[in-house]
Amino acid sequence: MDLNYSKEELAFRDEVRGWIAENLPQDLRDKVANYEELSKEDLLRWHRILAKKGWVAPHWPVEWGGTGWGVVERYIFEEECGYAGAPPLVPFGLMMCGPVLLRFGTEAQKKRFLPRIYNGDDFWCQGYSEPGSGSDLASLKTRAERRGDRYIVNGQKIWTTLGHYADWIFCLVRTDANAAKKQEGISFLLIDMKSPGITVRPLILMDGGHEVNEVFFDDVEVPVENLVYEEGKGWTVAKYLLGYERLNTGRIGASKRELARLKEFAARQPGDDGRPILEDPRFRDKLTRVEVELAALEITNLRFLDRMRRTGQPPGAEVSLLKIKGTEIQQAITELFMQAAGPLARAVRPADGAAGFDRFTGVLAPRYCNFRKTTIYAGSNEIQRNIIAKMTLGL
Amino acid sequence: MNFDYSEEQQLLADAVRRYLAKDYGFEARKKIVASPEGWSEAVWRQLAELGLTGLPIPAEYGGFGGGAVDMIGPMEAAGEALLVEPYAATMVAARLLARAGSEAQKRAILPQVVEGRLRLAFACLERGARHDLSRIGTRARRAGDGWRLSGEKVAVVGAPAAARLVVSARTEKGASLFLVEAGETKQRPCVTLDEMRAADVLLEDTRAELLGAEGEAMPWIEEAADFATALVCAEAVGAMKYACDATLEYLKTRKQFGVPIGSFQALQHRMVDMVIATEQARSMACLAASKVDGAADACERARAVSAAKIKISDAARHVSQESVQLHGGMGMSEEMKVSHTFRRLTVIAGEWGDAEHHLARFAALEAAR
Numbered sequence: 001m002d003l004n005y006s007k008e009e010l011a012f013r014d015e016v017r018g019w020i021a022e023n024l025p026q027d028l029r030d031k032v033a034n035y036e037e038l039s040k041e042d043l044l045r046w047h048r049i050l051a052k053k054g055w056v057a058p059h060w061p062v063e064w065g066g067t068g069w070g071v072v073e074r075y076i077f078e079e080e081c082g083y084a085g086a087p088p089l090v091p092f093g094l095m096m097c098g099p100v101l102l103r104f105g106t107e108a109q110k111k112r113f114l115p116r117i118y119n120g121d122d123f124w125c126q127g128y129s130e131p132g133s134g135s136d137l138a139s140l141k142t143r144a145e146r147r148g149d150r151y152i153v154n155g156q157k158i159w160t161t162l163g164h165y166a167d168w169i170f171c172l173v174r175t176d177a178n179a180a181k182k183q184e185g186i187s188f189l190l191i192d193m194k195s196p197g198i199t200v201r202p203l204i205l206m207d208g209g210h211e212v213n214e215v216f217f218d219d220v221e222v223p224v225e226n227l228v229y230e231e232g233k234g235w236t237v238a239k240y241l242l243g244y245e246r247l248n249t250g251r252i253g254a255s256k257r258e259l260a261r262l263k264e265f266a267a268r269q270p271g272d273d274g275r276p277i278l279e280d281p282r283f284r285d286k287l288t289r290v291e292v293e294l295a296a297l298e299i300t301n302l303r304f305l306d307r308m309r310r311t312g313q314p315p316g317a318e319v320s321l322l323k324i325k326g327t328e329i330q331q332a333i334t335e336l337f338m339q340a341a342g343p344l345a346r347a348v349r350p351a352d353g354a355a356g357f358d359r360f361t362g363v364l365a366p367r368y369c370n371f372r373k374t375t376i377y378a379g380s381n382e383i384q385r386n387i388i389a390k391m392t393l394g395l
Numbered sequence: 396m397n398f399d400y401s402e403e404q405q406l407l408a409d410a411v412r413r414y415l416a417k418d419y420g421f422e423a424r425k426k427i428v429a430s431p432e433g434w435s436e437a438v439w440r441q442l443a444e445l446g447l448t449g450l451p452i453p454a455e456y457g458g459f460g461g462g463a464v465d466m467i468g469p470m471e472a473a474g475e476a477l478l479v480e481p482y483a484a485t486m487v488a489a490r491l492l493a494r495a496g497s498e499a500q501k502r503a504i505l506p507q508v509v510e511g512r513l514r515l516a517f518a519c520l521e522r523g524a525r526h527d528l529s530r531i532g533t534r535a536r537r538a539g540d541g542w543r544l545s546g547e548k549v550a551v552v553g554a555p556a557a558a559r560l561v562v563s564a565r566t567e568k569g570a571s572l573f574l575v576e577a578g579e580t581k582q583r584p585c586v587t588l589d590e591m592r593a594a595d596v597l598l599e600d601t602r603a604e605l606l607g608a609e610g611e612a613m614p615w616i617e618e619a620a621d622f623a624t625a626l627v628c629a630e631a632v633g634a635m636k637y638a639c640d641a642t643l644e645y646l647k648t649r650k651q652f653g654v655p656i657g658s659f660q661a662l663q664h665r666m667v668d669m670v671i672a673t674e675q676a677r678s679m680a681c682l683a684a685s686k687v688d689g690a691a692d693a694c695e696r697a698r699a700v701s702a703a704k705i706k707i708s709d710a711a712r713h714v715s716q717e718s719v720q721l722h723g724g725m726g727m728s729e730e731m732k733v734s735h736t737f738r739r740l741t742v743i744a745g746e747w748g749d750a751e752h753h754l755a756r757f758a759a760l761e762a763a764r
């Protein structure tokens with residue numbers, strides 16, 4: 001047994017690390033470090049820098065811009081980006097729509113959409129959830145009726161992340177209300193957000209931030225060539241995506257970085273006795289537990305990668321474990337940050353003017369609130385546990 | 396043994412709850428929070444009319460002479476409704492004044508508080524001291540027959556709405572309390588996570604009046620903090636009750652997979668644990684209040700209050716986190732009251748000392764026994 005990266009892998013890591021250090025713009029790095037809101041432009045800037053280098057979609061086939069890296073290199077790359085504090089890559093095009101088109105799209109669809117996703121020309125969002133269909137996604141009601149060479153779409157999506165930035169939305173819609181099984185009447189449609197009849201309404205989260213939306217469809221016309229795979233086979237497409245190789249689900253690199261920053265922060269915050277809270281054994285123990293959790297998750301992740309590399313099998317319910325543990329760790333870190341600031345974290349914004357207000361301390365509690373989302377979205381942690389119970393344990 | 400409220404306590408609790416249910420619904424509260432002041436004078440007058448502003452103030456100054464136990468009902472109602480008016484802040488400072496102040500000071504201020512014409516705040520937190528109220532950096536110096544204060548107090552809840560502040564500061568003789576005109580301080584007002592208004596208060600050779608004996612304020616400060624902690628414990632119980640009620644209702648009505656999500660046993664057990672935590676918290680809130688009123692000595696009082704706050708801080712985190720999680724995406728939405736209750740409970744977990752602070756305090760008290 002050898003738990004270490006090989007010499008080649010280490011060299012690769014150093015190369016990636018060096019390149020990011022040189023090419024990640026300082027202002028973006030600062031924004032991420034200060035927990036500032038990232039604009040569409042901020043997100044796209046980093047996307048385009050990576051695209052230019054040829055590293056924005058390592059997992060795609062080489063002919064479409066992929067790097068040909070193995071699973072371990074890809075994992076190293078993603079962890080290094082997180083560890084360096086790079087802005088996150090918006091997953092909807094690169095990690096979701098792209099892979100779907102690569103697997104199920106027509107040649108024409110691939111040619112039309114993939115290069116634009118790669119270069120960051122189109123901003124995508126994901127239209128799955130509906131007010132009545134969250135965990136039970138297959139009960140979705142948004143209808144698409146075929147009329148000649150178009151579909152007419154009516155209904156509503158909810159929780160659409162960054163829908164207010166998006167040029168395109170990929171949707172699960174119901175094309176056959178009478179199918180024997182509810183999964184069978186669903187299709188996967190690509191819809192231009194500029195289409196007449198689409199209304200995007202902001203949904204404000206409890207931290208006051210605008211990142212999700214409601215998207216309403218009122219007689220929206222969608223050309224049939226925007227159907228992906230066959231009509232009624234949308235569930236197959238969606239399932240493929242759920243089981244898609246998500247190596248970075250645990251966000252270990254980003255959590256490592258946050259943990260290191262938490263230590264720096266806690267070294268500067270006073271405990272009850274006036275010494276740094278970092279030296280308070282009660283705080284220290286809590287922090288250490290999170291650190292150990294993260295170490296365990298990292299090794300678990302590497303163990304899964306090693307198995308994938310050797311068997312060539314895509315991960316199954318392993319991804320659920322990574323999601324559960326990864327999000328619990330992220331939440332624990334945001335909570336410890338807030339606790340380190342103590343009573344000062346209660347003030348979240350100045351009531352008049354910003355003079356003298358400590359913005360970083362002010363954002364810690366709202367960030368803790370915001371991160372409650374991580375155990376809810378992308379398949380809630382309860383649903384992830386159901387998956388493990390069913391798929392792995394046969395319960 | 397008798398855990399029931401007296402008839403008077405029950406009547407008051409009912410009256411407060413009725414008033415808040417009628418005039419302090421989630422929508423009404425939203426408007427108040429969005430207003431420039433962030434609290435409502437009209438609501439304050441109503442609180443005064445109900446007799447709340449005089450509750451812990453001695454009868455000779457127009458109050459009801461009540462104790463912490465009398466405050467449980469109103470505070471629980473405040474927690475349920477997420478009251479943002481600086482009620483607890485004013486009551487804590489007023490009670491401190493009633494205990495430590497001179498006759499003239501009490502006569503000058505307390506009747507006005509009772510009538511709802513004056514609000515107070517207790518400025519005791521400092522930047523470098525976290526929850527330890529004895530680590531006082533603010534300095535007081537004698538100037539003529541008065542005093543001058545210099546230093547900074549942070550996150551003083553209710554300061555922007557207060558006419559007078561009770562401030563802890565250090566003289567040559569040690570920890571002391573002072574009364575300061577709020578208008579003579581420099582304030583950096585802020586909005587808190589739980590949508591209240593607070594301020595950092597800058598004292599730059601600010602005029603002050605000594606409150607109580609010089610250098611002997613620590614017992615008063617500790618007692619005030621224990622009283623305040625008992626209030627926040629009762630308030631937490633109200634907020635947790637709302638979080639449980641709202642979540643239970645959601646589990647019964649929200650359907651996924653063709654059934655109410657409350658039919659999933661995985662969620663039933665989580666709901667049960669929330670309710671158990673709330674019941675335990677309620678017991679500890681009763682303990683804290685009754686010991687604030689009737690403990691044999693300061694040590695017994697402190698132990699009970701710290702024990703209560705440990706339980707309540709843990710329960711506040713647990714119940715708030717679970718209430719959001721079981722609501723799914725809806726729990727994250729600003730439009731849902733439960734997300735605001737989450738924010739209040741998050742603050743409560745750390746208010747007047749987080750669980751770790753009280754664990755350390757409790758352990759130290761045990762060791763000294």
Ligand SMILES: Cc1cc2nc3c(=O)[nH]c(=O)nc-3n(C[C@H](O)[C@H](O)[C@H](O)COP(=O)(O)OP(=O)(O)OC[C@H]3O[C@@H](n4cnc5c(N)ncnc54)[C@H](O)[C@@H]3O)c2cc1C
Pocket residue numbers: 125126127128129131132133134135136158159160161162212373376377378379380381382383386649651652656659661662720721722723724725727
């Ligand atoms: C910030 C944020 C961003 C999002 N972004 C997107 C997006 O871009 N696109 C998109 O399509 N969706 C998005 N979502 C939606 C997300 O996928 C859903 O919120 C999630 O699937 C849960 O659905 P729900 O909110 O309807 O909760 P529900 O499904 O109603 O669940 C409520 C509670 O019941 C639990 N539960 C449900 N079923 C079971 C069961 N069988 N067993 C045990 N427990 C169960 C859940 O875990 C949860 O705790 C986002 C959500 C959030 C909060």
